[in-house]
Structures are given as C-alpha cells and as structure tokens.
Amino acid sequence: MKKPLSDQELFSEVEKVICEVFRLNGSAIRPDTTLVGDLGAESIDFLDLGCDLEKIVDAEVDFRKLFQEKRAQSKSGGALDVTVREVVDYLKLQVEVQDLTGTTVQ
Secondary structure (H helix, E strand, O other), X not given: OOOOOOHHHHHHHHHHHHHHHHOOOHHHOOOOOEOOOOOOOOHHHHHHHXXXXXXHHOXXXXXXXXXXXXXXXOOOOOOOOOEHHHHHHXXXXXXXXXXXXXXXXX
C-alpha cells in the first residue's frame, strides 16, 4: 500500500497526469477546470487518465461511475462534465473504500 497523500499532494499528482495526457503546462489546470468543456476530453482520454490515476492511488478509477453519480445528482439533465476537484474527491473516496475493504487494483 502506498503512503496516503494529502489533498494538495493528490491534486498535484492529478494535475501532473492531466498535463501529461492533454500535453498542457500546470498553470492551465485549476480545481474548477472541466475535463470535457475546458480540456476537450474524449473517451480515450478518460481511459488514459484512469490508468494513470490508478497507479497513483492504487485503487480502481472508473469514470463511468463518476459520471453516473453526477447524472443522478443533476436536475437539469443537460450535458455532464466533471471538474478536476471532483476527480480528486472521487479518488479520495476510492482510496477510502479500498482501505475499508482491503482490496487493491491489480
């Protein structure tokens, strides 16, 4: 099991992964940056992000679940998007679930 990351450390790691996948510099990423609207993420990008983020948190990362949760909370029914902050929060939750269940990603 990896050493737990603080919120700032986790944000920094997520920022690095996003910059690598989208070939950006770090100053372009803020907590309210949206993956689809601001960065133009497509399905292949979510696969790349998921794989790289799993290595950081040593837990399953499934963006479909994140979008399903957001859809369930949405009242507008419009196009959905997720922010970097929401990704960080989702990763923290995945790590907590992993810690409780004792399972790790292979």
